[in-house]
Amino acid sequence: MLTFEQKLSIIESFPELERKSVSLGRVNFHYADSIYDKKNVVYHLHPNGNGFVYGEFLEGYDFDAKGMVNIRDFTAKELKSIIELSIKSLSPDSTIESAIIEDNEEERWINAENHTLILVHEDDMWNVYAGLNLDGTFLSYNEAKQYLEEEGFRKR
Structure with a gap:
């Protein structure tokens, strides 16, 4: 030992x-x-x-x-x-995260405590992920952006 x-x-x-x-x-x-x-x-x-x-x-x-x-x-x-x-x-480049994002358009959002959420455009919807967990689904980018900003996140 x-x-x-x-x-x-x-x-x-x-x-x-x-x-x-x-x-x-x-x-x-x-x-x-x-x-x-x-x-x-x-x-x-x-x-x-x-x-x-x-x-x-x-x-x-x-x-x-x-x-x-x-x-x-x-x-x-x-x-x-x-x-x-x-x-x-x-890490941000983990294969686990890659499985969520795949080839979809994505953005990273961060808050004051350095928590990161990932916004992914999937099948005409905008999904917000906290790690592997789906945090929210939105019909438009603007709805998702408004939600993230209201929760104290900013685009990285």
């Missing part, structure tokens, strides 16, 4: 992750560019070496109800791999 310091060294090698100290000496690492409300990539890394990586969208990993994979017994290679995959699954 890797030590806390070894795991920290691997995790801190990802410049896109931001360290956040939490209680009991534990640390979280956030991915600010996540297209989802979920920002934690590494959750509650503890000085005893236990911790979690977000893996809800990843294949081949057992995750809990929150989508977290326990990394206690991961090797350095396994830890680096799951972090890379987790970041990729939360």
